[in-house]
Amino acid sequence: MKIGIDAIAFDVAKIHLPIKTLANARNIDPEKLEKGLGLLKMTLPDTHQDTVVFGANALTKLILDNKINLSEIARIYVGTESAIDSSKPIASFLVNLIEEKFSENTLSECDVVDFTFACIGGVDAMQNCIDFVTLNPTKKAIVVTCDIAKYDLNSTGEYTQGAGAVALLIASNPRIIAFENHWATSTKGVFDFFKPYRTLSKSEITGNNNNDSWFDNLEAEIEIHKDQPVFEGQYSNQCYMDRTRNAYFSFKKIKNTSETIYNSWESIVMHLPYAFQGRRMLSEIYALDAKNSVVSENDTAVDYQNKLKEISKTDEYKAFVTQKLQPAELASSLIGNLYTGSIFMGLLSTLAHFYDTNKDVSGKKFGFLAYGSGSKSKVFEGTIQPDWKLALAKVKLFETLENSAEIGFDTYEKLHKKEQKISIQSPKNEWILDRIESEIPHLIGARYYKWID
Numbered sequence: 001m002k003i004g005i006d007a008i009a010f011d012v013a014k015i016h017l018p019i020k021t022l023a024n025a026r027n028i029d030p031e032k033l034e035k036g037l038g039l040l041k042m043t044l045p046d047t048h049q050d051t052v053v054f055g056a057n058a059l060t061k062l063i064l065d066n067k068i069n070l071s072e073i074a075r076i077y078v079g080t081e082s083a084i085d086s087s088k089p090i091a092s093f094l095v096n097l098i099e100e101k102f103s104e105n106t107l108s109e110c111d112v113v114d115f116t117f118a119c120i121g122g123v124d125a126m127q128n129c130i131d132f133v134t135l136n137p138t139k140k141a142i143v144v145t146c147d148i149a150k151y152d153l154n155s156t157g158e159y160t161q162g163a164g165a166v167a168l169l170i171a172s173n174p175r176i177i178a179f180e181n182h183w184a185t186s187t188k189g190v191f192d193f194f195k196p197y198r199t200l201s202k203s204e205i206t207g208n209n210n211n212d213s214w215f216d217n218l219e220a221e222i223e224i225h226k227d228q229p230v231f232e233g234q235y236s237n238q239c240y241m242d243r244t245r246n247a248y249f250s251f252k253k254i255k256n257t258s259e260t261i262y263n264s265w266e267s268i269v270m271h272l273p274y275a276f277q278g279r280r281m282l283s284e285i286y287a288l289d290a291k292n293s294v295v296s297e298n299d300t301a302v303d304y305q306n307k308l309k310e311i312s313k314t315d316e317y318k319a320f321v322t323q324k325l326q327p328a329e330l331a332s333s334l335i336g337n338l339y340t341g342s343i344f345m346g347l348l349s350t351l352a353h354f355y356d357t358n359k360d361v362s363g364k365k366f367g368f369l370a371y372g373s374g375s376k377s378k379v380f381e382g383t384i385q386p387d388w389k390l391a392l393a394k395v396k397l398f399e400t401l402e403n404s405a406e407i408g409f410d411t412y413e414k415l416h417k418k419e420q421k422i423s424i425q426s427p428k429n430e431w432i433l434d435r436i437e438s439e440i441p442h443l444i445g446a447r448y449y450k451w452i453d
Contacts, residue, residue: 002178003133004382006140006171007066007391008348011057012164012335013043015424016404017412022159025409033159038275038329042336043404044415045148045163047423048432051082052093052449054165055146056431059094060101062142062167065394070098070106075141077129078114079122079340081195082147082227084447089114093449094144097431101451118193119271120372121145122166122340127378129170130179137172144168147339150227153416157231160274162336166344175391176351177366177382184251184379192239193231193373197223236373241281243377244270244369248285251379260289265381266364268324269346271371275332278369279321283312286320327353334401343370352397355389362386427452 019039023030033039045054055078062068078091091112099106115121115128122145129141146165151157199221252261262268262285270278287295287308295307311317331349338345347366354361361384370378405425407415414420430452437446 001134001137001172002174002385003130003137003172004170004174004178004385005168005176005347006174007062007068007169008176008344008395009058009062009065009167010164010341010345010348010395010397010400011054011061011430012162012338012401012404013045013049013054014404015046015407016041016043016334017407017409019159021409022412026154026158028159036276037159038333039159039336040333041404042159042161043163044161044407044412046425046427047415047420048427049163050084050433050447051080051146051148051165052084052090052097052447053431053433054148054163055080055090055094055144055167056097056449058146058165058167059098059142059144060431062169063098063102066169066391068140068169070102072140073107073110073142074136074139075111075129075132076107077112077125077141077143079116079125079143079145080114080147081116081118081121081339083114083116086225090146091144093447097449097451117376118372118374119273119339119342120370120376120378122344123368123370123372123378126168126170127183127380133170133172134181141170142167143170145338145341145344147341148227149337149339150416152228153413155228156233157229160337162338164335164338164341164345166338166341166348168344175385175387177347177384177388179380179382182251182254182380184247184254185376186243186246186250187376188239188243190239190373190375191230192236192375193229195226195229197225199223231373237281239373239375240271240277240371240377241284243375244281244371244379245285245288247377247379248289248369252289260291262286262289262324262367264365265324265367266361266384267327267350268367268369269328269343269350270325270369271343272329272332272346273337273342275329278328279325280312282321282325282369283308283317286317287311331397331401334398334404343368348395348397351384351388351392352395355392356398360389362388429453 019033020030023033095107115125126143144167148163149161327350328346331345364384367381434448434450437443
């Protein structure tokens, strides 16, 4: 029996800052970001949006566009690294909002949970749901990936920011893609990118150690969370390469083949922190798995890296990138990093590109190279199904992205610093963050949302 993605929907931030605007403000050559990294725009959450809003909007679109019978949904699993609560999962918010819009208690027997492992959490959620549907083929599951990629101002990650969500319907006999039951994993516990809790002394915040009422605690130190990560770019890139390479060759072992695996893939979908990350990282796998590889593990470190650089400049590798990687990069260039949603937006970008250019990829295999910092990679593959175009008819990815509203640099900085209090775009036909409780003692911090027609 085939198990995979039957339907897909998305929601991304509706405002963006042109990368050229950011580059000029930061005294960076725009071509370094546009042609070097493939960045054109970065999307940003408006004042009424958070990860729940993006997830709820993508999920609502998935249900409406595909006329999903909610009684058939046994699981709603969320992949995110942008949680808004250390206890209450985003999935529990989504269930409440969907019942509020469609029908009360419709999902009361639905299992919900969040998966967190940096950018690979959505793949973990999907694999779990695929296993579930394999054992329960009459049931369906939904995976929602929702994240806001935010970096410090003036940091080396600032130009990769993005915000949005992707929702997937997992079912038997899927219309879009069926996954093979081969999953290769490479894991190592490292600190290439993470979001630790930080501490401030009470006196640093208040100027004294008095137990002011809003603290409502006796701790001398206050623990805070910051959306922006701690990371080291070059080390994180190396971890990405190491985990992905190891998972790829583990995948070859699982498949029990000596053939060059990537030759069997029509397209390759990778996690893209920025649009050209995949093409920069894949040259090593491309070289090592070639029939007559010029790269050897016996090379010195300098020779090894020099050979990879030369390979990445060849016409053969450039043609490989254009054919197998470029379709997944198109949306990333216009959105920015979606963390857990990045790899699924890459899939949607690829299929939307083929849809718009009238290319039929039915029966073709796609390869997936997922990565999450901390760090873990998973490699798997799937076959595009005959009805994939029918399933994508209402998605309209690139048409939606064209309607994004441009903002200026001053507005961007105000949004980033949370100084902007009024929405840039008036919400319409979407969920918004309505309010955060600040007065009722047993509900302090509770977040409430509403649908805007």
